[in-house]
Every structure is written in structure tokens, then in C-alpha cells.
Amino acid sequence: MRYTSFTSYDFVLLAQGLGVSLALFLATTLIGLLVGTIWAVIRFYRVPVLTQFITFFAELLKNSPVLVQLFLVFFGLPAVAKINVTPVEAAVITLSGNTAAFIYVIAVSAIESIGRDQIESARVFGLPRWQILRHVIAPQAMAFAVGPLTGLLVNQLQVTSLISVIGVVDLTKIGNILNLRTLKPFIVWTIVGGLYYVTAKLVALGGAKLERRLRAHTAWKGL
Amino acid sequence: MTFDVTILAPHVPFILKGALLTAEACALALVGSLIIGLLVAALRTSSSAILSRAAFVYVDLFRNIPFIVQLFFFFYGLPEIGIYIDAFTTGVIALSIAGGAFSSDVIRSGILAIDTGILEAAEVSGLSKPVIFRKIVMPIALRTSIRPLGSVFINLVLTSSILSTITLNELTGSAKIVASDTFRPFEVYAVLLIVYASLTYLVSLAIGALHRHLNRDRMPDVA
Numbered sequence: 001m002r003y004t005s006f007t008s009y010d011f012v013l014l015a016q017g018l019g020v021s022l023a024l025f026l027a028t029t030l031i032g033l034l035v036g037t038i039w040a041v042i043r044f045y046r047v048p049v050l051t052q053f054i055t056f057f058a059e060l061l062k063n064s065p066v067l068v069q070l071f072l073v074f075f076g077l078p079a080v081a082k083i084n085v086t087p088v089e090a091a092v093i094t095l096s097g098n099t100a101a102f103i104y105v106i107a108v109s110a111i112e113s114i115g116r117d118q119i120e121s122a123r124v125f126g127l128p129r130w131q132i133l134r135h136v137i138a139p140q141a142m143a144f145a146v147g148p149l150t151g152l153l154v155n156q157l158q159v160t161s162l163i164s165v166i167g168v169v170d171l172t173k174i175g176n177i178l179n180l181r182t183l184k185p186f187i188v189w190t191i192v193g194g195l196y197y198v199t200a201k202l203v204a205l206g207g208a209k210l211e212r213r214l215r216a217h218t219a220w221k222g223l
Numbered sequence: 224m225t226f227d228v229t230i231l232a233p234h235v236p237f238i239l240k241g242a243l244l245t246a247e248a249c250a251l252a253l254v255g256s257l258i259i260g261l262l263v264a265a266l267r268t269s270s271s272a273i274l275s276r277a278a279f280v281y282v283d284l285f286r287n288i289p290f291i292v293q294l295f296f297f298f299y300g301l302p303e304i305g306i307y308i309d310a311f312t313t314g315v316i317a318l319s320i321a322g323g324a325f326s327s328d329v330i331r332s333g334i335l336a337i338d339t340g341i342l343e344a345a346e347v348s349g350l351s352k353p354v355i356f357r358k359i360v361m362p363i364a365l366r367t368s369i370r371p372l373g374s375v376f377i378n379l380v381l382t383s384s385i386l387s388t389i390t391l392n393e394l395t396g397s398a399k400i401v402a403s404d405t406f407r408p409f410e411v412y413a414v415l416l417i418v419y420a421s422l423t424y425l426v427s428l429a430i431g432a433l434h435r436h437l438n439r440d441r442m443p444d445v446a
Binding site: 059060063064065066067068069071072075076077079080154158159160161162164165172175176179184185186189190192193196197200201 | 226284287288289290291292293295296299300303304377381382384385387388395398399402406407408409410411412413415416417419420423424
């Protein structure tokens, strides 16, 4: 008996892989958003040594392949620190760090996009630095950042496919498994690619909707 | 375990051989993606609705599907239809096609940024469409989009690390071999991270210099 034909169970496998990919994408996006924003706030407060360190670290993360970062965390960390790192943990650490580095850049430029006159007048009114950040900068910076953020997230969704290399059973790994079993690469990789494509389109659509909502207050309402 | 980089000294020639392969693949893929990018950008800005739609579908597909999936599609798929080529050629083809999608977007916006007065003047002078494209549109669009093309190329260099998954021993692939030879994965991948980061930093410096050189006569506008 040969097992080269597709079965209905393969759909379950694909759905499972897509679920793993999506879960990791969402988790690392949330962690990356949090960490990246914290880094940007640290820069906003101009904390002496930390700011320079973060800028350097983010630059390093942005300018090296995610694959090498993954290998460093998955193979390197256990060897040097004598700790166990599972593939999923390594994936979460690496992807979160990578996303955070890019979000840091977006957040910094979003904060800088707000005119100095606004910050100065807020200071004249006696608002402390934290309230300026919270009530003056954050709402406007958010609307500014959604556009680039959507582009970044569409990109990061595709970066999640790399974690299949260290053995996380995500959509690409499922594609690999099906490919080896059925020996029908065109069908398998077309389906896998199609699933990624649809997901990326949904992310882009959601981002565009959110941007319209956040920018609604500046839209022309008519007379 | 301590952090000791000197242990890698005997493996430097081997790593350099991998780096050379990376450089070769990137150079070939740069040429390939520039040619594809120019062609597709010409199609996307053409007056024919069918051609520009077709070009849009190509760009949309290859930008929204992970590179590793595209790579597996070609690597496992091409032998299926009777095309037997080695991993290096497959990698360069896949990199060129993916890079072409990104660079066509950049070149397209360079074309759209051209002052329509220039094109009207060219048409009035009686130049044929191909001549206008080759002699007027292309030089202007390419020199204004040198900087974004540079970041596409840097991305290409980082993406080339994925070629190690299809048995190609480029920089990342040979580092993987060294890591399993020496049992010092952390040192190997940390050094690799720095190498990639400094490599892309040098590329971005070169791009900046090239940009300034090409646009030296209109410095105030673009520099």
C-alpha cells in the first residue's frame, strides 16, 4: 500500500499548521509591540546609557538575518548558558526581539512626527512629561504608526515561516511533511503559499480598517 | 562555558568560502532582480490595462508569500517538470524573482515621480515610446530610486541566508557546519550576526555614496 495520495486528514494538518503559525505571529506581535514601545519610551526620556544600547541592539537585530538570530538562540543559548530552549521558546524569543526592533523604529519616528510646538505648549500648560506622552503624543503617534505597522506585520507574518527550520511544526513544516509524503511539490506548496497569501491579505485589510478609524478625527466631515 | 572567539580561527578560510558563495549569489540575484524589476515596473506603468494588471498580480503574489515557501516550490517543483538544475541556480532564480517583485515596486514609484512635463516634452519631440522609456524614464527613475533599491538589496543579502535550507553551503550554511564541528554554536552564530550586520552596513554606506554621486547635480532636492 502506498501513502502518496492526499487524505482528508491533510486538511486537519494544514489547519493545525496555520493555527501554530498564527498563534506564534499574534504572540510575538504583542510582545514585540510592548517591548518596542517601551524601548521608544526609554529613548523619549533620554535615559543615558540605555538609549545608546537599545539603538545599537535594534540596529543589530534589523541588519542580520532572522535565520541566524534563530540559530543563535536555539543552538547558541543552550550551549553558553546551560539552559534548555525548546523550538517554540526560541521562536518566540527571536521573533519577538526582531519585531520589537522594527516597531522601535516606527514608534520613534511616530513620536518625532508630532510637532515640537505641541509639546512646548503642553509644557507651558504645566503637563508633566508622562502626561504629555500619554495625552498629547500617544493618540497622534498611534494614528501615524498604523500604516507602517501594517506593512511590518505583513512582513513579520512571512518571517514566521523560518521557524520551521528549527523544528516548530508550523504551516511551512506541514508543507514540508506533506511534500515528502505525497511527492507533489507543486500542489502542496501552492496550497501553503495560498494560505499565507490569504492571511497576509487579511492582516493588510485589518490594518487599513484600523487606520481609517484612527484617522477619522482628521477626515473632512463636510460643512 | 566561556565566550572564546579564538577557537574559530582555523575555520576562517572555510567560512570565507561560504561568504564568497553568498556574494556570488547576491550579485547574480541583484542583476536578475534589477532586470525583472525594470521589466515589471515598465509593465505596471504601461497604458495597457491587462499588462499592468498581470504585473500587479505577480508583485502581489511574490510579496505576500514567504520566501522559504517560494524557494521550496522551485527547489522541489522544478525537477518534477523535468528541469534538473543545482541548488545554487535554483536559489539565484528564486532570489531574483522575489527581489524583482520588491525592486519593481521601488522603480515604479521612481517612474511615477517623474515630472509629466518631461514626458510630454519628449512626446512632442517625436520620440517613440521605447526610446522615451530607455533614454528618459529609465535614467531618471533609476537614479532617484537608488536609495530604496539599496534597502531592497540589503534585504536580499539577509534573505540569501535562507538558501542554506536547500543544501547550499553559503555563509550561513558553512557556519552551521563549523558550529557542529566545534560544538561552539554561540560563538559561531554571534560572530555571524556581527559579520552580516557589518556587511549590510558597508552596503548601505556604498549605496549612500552612489546615490550622492548620481544625484550630485541636484543635491539640494534629494540629498
